[in-house]
Amino acid sequence: MDEFILFFRLDIITKEKQPSPEQLQVYMKQYQDWIAGIAEQNKFLGGKGLSTEGKVMKSKGVITDGPFAELKESIAGFIMVQAKDFDEAVALTKSCPMLNGEGNSVEIRKVSGVHNQE
């Protein structure tokens, strides 16, 4: 089993694209159901949502407000799962409700340095 981290990218900047409170509540439920699906397979390792504010620090003491306002795909949150391999991680991600939104994406990376021998 390996550890994988999933970054959820959405447009959290463009005002007109933001869902209504009612829609958000629906999305949240869908999201919870999906996470529960992973958890019951004993593959969920935790995760966090991220604030809409942020800061970006660069070299030469430059600090700007995040989160990367130019990108329409800001990282909204991440979770970590354990899976046999990339294929399995992808399979788990296929039913992520965020993918129903146009322009949304989930980036899957393997966490290096963790190898549990099966």
Next chain:
Amino acid sequence: MQNNELIPHLFRTEYRKIVSVLCKHFGFDQIEIAEDIASETFLVAAQTWGIEGNPPNPSAWLHFVAKNKAKNYLRRTALFKNKISPQLKLAPSHIPNDEIDLSPQNINDSQLQMMFSVCHPSIAVEAQIGLSLRILCGFGIEEIADAFLTNKETINKRLFRAKEKLREEKINIEMPDAAIIDDRLSAVLRTIYLLFNEGYYSHSQNQTLRKDLCVEAMRLCTMLIENTLTNRPQVNALLSLMCFHASRFDARFNDNGELILYEEQDENLWNADLISKGGYFLRCASEGTAVSKYHLEAGIAFWNTQKADTKEKWENMLQLYNRLLQIEYSPVAALNRTYALSKANGKRQAIVEAESLNLSGNQFYYALLGELYTEIDNEKAIENLNKAISLARTDAIKQSIQKKIDKLK
């Protein structure tokens, strides 16, 4: 992972509470800031709770996050106002203190005050309803567009212009003085009435949304009743009439989305609880001497909850309509009165009066004539019903009229 079910509409409910309090705090000219803070709070909630499960007290969590975001915003603007703008010689218009009060009392007060501000006579009526839906009811732009059968851009423009107007007029978020409250109350009640109407008669296909509109209208009216300053007879009358009408909500449409006419509705689907609530509020409304149009409409709505076709029912409705038309004429009331007349005094008399109404161009006028001529002069009935179909705008209505024509042939 622990997941308790969230109460339905939690986000929407909390949205209006947070926006109202923040608006009162920042001032109405900063309403967009209030809306942004509320929206961001829900975004964070959706992500965090989605992953970590619901917090033990969701409302408190939302309020806490909203408060912090507001504080951060204030700190940033205070920095600008205190350090930078004096240098620029700009007078700060309004420097609020840091503490955001989200106590239940302040939440209620803010929402009531917001109601009066939004239903201000200086902005167009549909803008009042749109703004009420957005700020007081927490609806999204798309939901409002769907309710009005228009698109997002139109609604955005409408809301934008309304907010601009309120800014121009320098409307503050506060309760009007006791002296003018009755006056301003009539604007608020009319908006609530129209909001309910929107849900009840809307042509939007979205059934859930339409019921939500009716529920929201009733909720706003209830808020007025719960506050001693605004708990007037006419407010109780309005709530009473909404309860009576809403009691038939589930019986009005079949599974195919077709309108089911009153005579054909399944009485078992009528909500008895709402009917008795309507009765309760009607009794509460029977104080004092003033009779508002809401009193009369509530009386009429009451009789509509009694399905039996008695002389008493139609006599009473006729009298109520007669008085209603004296207070406020409307084509709909005139048509309904004529129908009540036909039931109380017979079709022939009603036909005479109906022909003199001359409401050409009104689909319901021809539908009524069609109904009245049925079995008296079937040819004229069919003629009128066909005119009604040509003016009808939704398939549901066209179908129900067509059914009547088919029965006559």
